[in-house]
Amino acid sequence: MRVKESGFVYSVRLERDRVPSFDAYPFSIPAIRSLDELELDPKITFFIGDNGAGKSTLVEAIAVCVGFNAEGGTRNFNFATRRSESRLVDYLRVARGPRRERRGYFLRAESYFNVATEIERLDADPSAGPRVIDGFGGVPLHEQSHGESFLALAKNKLAGEGLFILDEPEAALSPQRQLAMLAVLHAAISDGAQFIIATHSPILMAYPGALLYQVDATGLHPIAYEDTQHFQITRDFLTNRDSFLKHLLSRDEPEARPPARSRSRSRRRGPEG
Ligand SMILES: Nc1ncnc2c1ncn2[C@@H]1O[C@H](COP(=O)(O)OP(=O)(O)OP(=O)(O)O)[C@@H](O)[C@H]1O
Numbered sequence: 001m002r003v004k005e006s007g008f009v010y011s012v013r014l015e016r017d018r019v020p021s022f023d024a025y026p027f028s029i030p031a032i033r034s035l036d037e038l039e040l041d042p043k044i045t046f047f048i049g050d051n052g053a054g055k056s057t058l059v060e061a062i063a064v065c066v067g068f069n070a071e072g073g074t075r076n077f078n079f080a081t082r083r084s085e086s087r088l089v090d091y092l093r094v095a096r097g098p099r100r101e102r103r104g105y106f107l108r109a110e111s112y113f114n115v116a117t118e119i120e121r122l123d124a125d126p127s128a129g130p131r132v133i134d135g136f137g138g139v140p141l142h143e144q145s146h147g148e149s150f151l152a153l154a155k156n157k158l159a160g161e162g163l164f165i166l167d168e169p170e171a172a173l174s175p176q177r178q179l180a181m182l183a184v185l186h187a188a189i190s191d192g193a194q195f196i197i198a199t200h201s202p203i204l205m206a207y208p209g210a211l212l213y214q215v216d217a218t219g220l221h222p223i224a225y226e227d228t229q230h231f232q233i234t235r236d237f238l239t240n241r242d243s244f245l246k247h248l249l250s251r252d253e254p255e256a257r258p259p260a261r262s263r264s265r266s267r268r269r270g271p272e273g
């Protein structure tokens, strides 16, 4: 299999001069307030950062900007259970390359069950053509465990020359299935897929060569895997579990802080490193 070199979406740009005010949501979020042109990796870009940093806001706006329903699903899904997408999409422009994706999926942990319900609603009408659920592995998603159905969806939908935007795909997955998810990502990328992913998973963000953006109070910055808090806190907790617990549980306000380390490795790691 030959890996395609160019992605479908090169970059996203905030049309800053059109933004009415940077004092109101979503433009007031630091990551959005400082957003200008953001380069995307042709294969896989991760947005990582603390809760509330603005990852979902950004990822959802990118997804809607490239034609997905804000609630998630394929481009054929067009249902709404709530209007949650911010106006950010109205001020965002994506730079597309010459390649056109053959398929796509916007996977949101938050509205995943709404997608499952929508599939059942669509399939309730037998005259409507082939069953939608057959494209998801055949077993109704509500009749599988959260993680089982999530991985079934991933294996069936995140494949081939597609543009895939995922918000916390690890939410339902055990560590073992997160490893399986890495294999799903790799198979799709080998077939020419492009992924844009918001995640907290130190397993998923370890994908070799990925472009990682740290989303925080100072904006969006490329970061090396080993410099992420997700990697450092997980590593330090697992290697010093007793002292971490002793420290945390002896304080009134438990707050995990990773030891300050500065490692200056390249943000892009090849398969060798
Ligand atoms: N509809 C809204 N109106 C006002 N503020 C909002 C709205 N939706 C989200 N926010 C705020 O915007 C900020 C960014 O939220 P967002 O959901 O993008 O964070 P996140 O990085 O995805 O967090 P998490 O890791 O918890 O999923 C948060 O402070 C949140 O409270």
Ligand SMILES: [Mg+2]
Pocket: 055, 056, 057, 167, 198
């Ligand atoms: Mg989020």
